[in-house]
Amino acid sequence: MEAVKRFDYVYNRMFLDALVHGKWDPDLDGKVDKVRDDLKARMDYIGINYYTRIYVREGALPGGDEFPMLKFMPDQGKGVWNFDAKGMGEVVTFAATYGKPIIITENGTYEDKNKAFELRTKPHLAALHAAIKAGADVRGYFVWSLVDNYEWNHGMALRFGVYAVDTKDKAKPRTLTEMGKQYGAVAKANGF
16 A cells, blocks of 8 residues: 555655665655765664554645655554554564664553553563564663653553552652563563
8 A cells, every 4th residue: 555655654764764874855755865974874773662553544644735755644443552563573673674773762551551561561572572583683672651651632541651650649659560560570580
């Protein structure tokens, strides 16, 4: 599907191509206008935030008439939180083709912290481990987030934290979640 190719280009390839190889596409037409030496090799590592697979459909984002590569729309009919651990491995394997070390800078879920590790975090870690075994140079992994945080337009409704924050108490006490305990055991053992 062409919308998927355009989305992948805009969200994944365009910036990495510019900052690793200097390939510059300022008019977002999908073609390199020039190679800029001042952009080449500007990255020490690739940071990846991965939560879910994103589905797109034909359509146009604002500016899509001016910029051909913006002709795609998020497919809200497929839902926003389509957890797909396999996608973690795919993204890491793709990023590894740029020859830079990789750090997973965010990965997590707002789901029930008693089930989140088994349902979401563990499968993502397994997919990440498979990508590492296949040769991806992954140097770090950060679960999102250490504590529950103010999450944009959701406020405190989505709880991502390894530590739950009691927002009703003025002192805002933090409690280690079940997910945090399980993640801690994996980190301590360096495996499952």
